[in-house]
Amino acid sequence: MNKILSQLFTLHAYQEELVNFCVNTPKCGLFLQMGLGKTLIALATVCELVITNRMQCHCLVIAPKAVARSSWIDEMNKIDIDIRYQSFLIDEKGRELTKAERELLFEEAKTAPPTMYFISRDLLSQMVGYFGTEWCFPMLIVDEYQSFKNPASKRTKSLISVMPYTERMIGLTGTPAPNGLDDLWGLIALLDCGQRLGRTMYEYHQKYFVAWKTIRNKVIEWIPAIGAEQWIYQKISDIVVSLDNSNLTLPPxxxxxxxAYMSAREYQAYIRMVKDSKVFIEDALVKAVNPAVLVSKLAQIASGIVYTDTAHDYVKIxxxxxxxxxxxxxxxxxxxxxxxxxxxxxxxxxxxxxxxxxxxxxxxxxxxxxxxxxxxxxxxxxxxxxxxxxxxxxxxxxxxxxxxxxxxxxxxxxxxxxxxxxxxxxxxxxxxxxxxxxxxxxxxxxxxxxxxxxxxxxxxxxxxxxxxxx
Incomplete structure (x- = not known):
């Protein structure tokens, strides 16, 4: 990895190792716990690809709404590097885009210079429907990747439909199999078209599972065969990094x-409290009699519920x-x-x-x-x-x-x-x-x-x- 870039991102050694893995593995998954910096690793991968001229195209980040509109853009704002980015969710003032405004940006994306775009997963189907065969996002980063485990869901079908146009993809999740190893097949099949775990769920079951419950000769529940988890993670180790199949040296x-972001209206109550040391919220008075109390009231507002001027009463914000x-x-x-x-x-x-x-x-x-x-x-x-x-x-x-x-x-x-x-x-x-x-x-x-x-x-x-x- 570029040393200047590593210093810019202040990456740990294990994060540098994972950036190199993502750069060298066009379609891969990072199945790591919360707090290990998956977002930072993915952004550093994009920057590495851009700096080394290995990616001169759009990159689309697909994430839950709250994460797509805040967390990713916050991280982008910290980076002192010239990468163009645009949200398909909010405008520059943080206001939510209308469908017409979003479609205008969709149209502009067709001819725009290489840009990093952000969309929520609930809007992916709308976006795929708009672009059709003119899909112009060769690189995808899918946050909370486990939410695409069901091949029959609308969002997963939308993602599958654009895979022929996708050259690179990084799937990020801390819970790849929340309901058991069954969940893994769909996630891996998106990355490798079924090469490693089987082209169908049936093939996956036949190879790694044992029929547990049947009704009228139809299997309704499968359980992993002895040693299946080790076999599966070994099989996918070249395209997925997990603490279960790697020797990453993590910091202690x-x-x-x-x-977290308040709405503009909610934030106005906070501003009023700062300026006047008092504010009415839903007709309830919140007042601070000195700086120490003011600090406490501001912290309460920031967390969502504040005590009012009435003893033991509170108001939700x-x-x-x-x-x-x-x-x-x-x-x-x-x-x-x-x-x-x-x-x-x-x-x-x-x-x-x-x-x-x-x-x-x-x-x-x-x-x-x-x-x-x-x-x-x-x-x-x-x-x-x-x-x-x-x-x-x-x-x-x-x-x-x-x-x-x-x-x-x-x-x-x-x-x-x-x-x-x-x-x-x-x-x-x-x-x-x-x-x-x-x-x-x-x-x-x-x-x-x-x-x-x-x-x-x-x-x-x-x-x-x-x-x-x-």
Whole structure:
């Protein structure tokens, strides 16, 4: 890989290795857990291909709506390299495109210079229908690739129809087979037209599975044959990288930031709170009597629910962070440890994740977590961030709302990043864009979680708004 490019992206050694794999494997899959930088690896691959003149064409990124409109574009904005990109979802001001506006961009793409485009998977069928045989995107990056596992689904049929025009494709997923090895066949067949696992699902079953249940001589359930998983991953190892079939040397801990976005209307409430230290939300007054309270109210708004001026009452504002937590949950089969700060965070999370367990300090809860019987465990760093051994239950920690305390932050991270942890640890921060969340994370990274840092955060937030107005 180009050394200058590697420095520009600040890649880990394993990420450089994966970029080289993607460059040298025209149609491939990265089946890696959350937090290992699949997006960054795919972008670095595109840049490497462009710089070395191996790709002078359009590249289309297909992803879930929230990811396509924010995460990918955020990463592009960080890159100091001249690559043209365009969203088929939103305009330059972040407003959602109408169908007519989108089709105008479709038409422009036919004659535009090489560009990286972004589309949501739910709009793929519309896009394929518009272009037909004039499809002009020789390279595809498919995020949350496992959502294309069903060959009979509309979105998968749309993707299959453009494969004859596709020279390169990267499939990104952390959960390639959420329901078992059955799910793998469709994903691999998209990459190799059935060469490795069989041209049909029937052929795949006959080779790697055993009939388990039948009704009237028709098999209704198959189970993998003994050793099938090893055989399958070995068979696809030349086009798919997975922790199950590679010797990647991963860093012991990887830090990642996922951005959440409020709508323009929701963000106005945040701006009003910054400027006036008070705001009416759904006729409820939210007021801050001093800078410390203001910081707390802003953090609550950034997380989606804020306490009002009435004792123990609260008002919901948005679900942007919930959407990102849902994305992680759906794409990562491992148990998730979620750190929250406010009681309102628990209200929001448990409303959408019925199987989430709030840590109660009981030994049986710790045992259940370490035995992997809890899918999502919510912990409050001030009360549960010290002295607990949680490394056996999972290796992914999500900061839903960050703590101001550097000690709490480091101690909570150490609940899973400690001796006895057998997996690479991912620590993921869900940050609401252009809010106090960004400053809190910066202060923690600078190890400046002091009272002055708290006051500086208010000034920082005010400066953001003044720059936007200017």
């Amino acid at each position: 801990v990887v830090y990642d930031t996922v951005r 948005h679900e942007a962070k919930i959407e990102q937590l849902r994305y992680i949950y759906d794409n990562e089969p491992s148990p998730l440890l979620v750190a929250y700060h406010y009681r309102t965070d628990v209200i929001a999370i448990t409303e959408h994740f019925k199987n989430a367990v709030v840590f109660d300090g009981k030994p049986e809860t710790i045992h259940a977590w370490n035995e992997k019987k809890i899918r999502m465990l919510l912990i409050q760093p001030a009360s549960a961030g010290f002295g607990l051994n949680l490394q056996e239950g999972g290796h992914i920690l999500i900061w839903y709302t960050l703590s101001w305390s550097l000690e709490e932050y480091l101690q909570t991270n150490s609940r899973i990043f400690r001796q006895g942890q057998n997996h690479a640890v991912s620590i993921i921060h869900i940050i609401c864009n252009d809010t106090i969340d960004e400053r809190i994370l910066q202060i923690l990274e600078e190890k400046n979680s002091t009272q002055q840092g708290l006051l500086d955060a208010v000034k920082y937030t005010i400066n953001i708004q003044e720059e936007k107005v200017a």
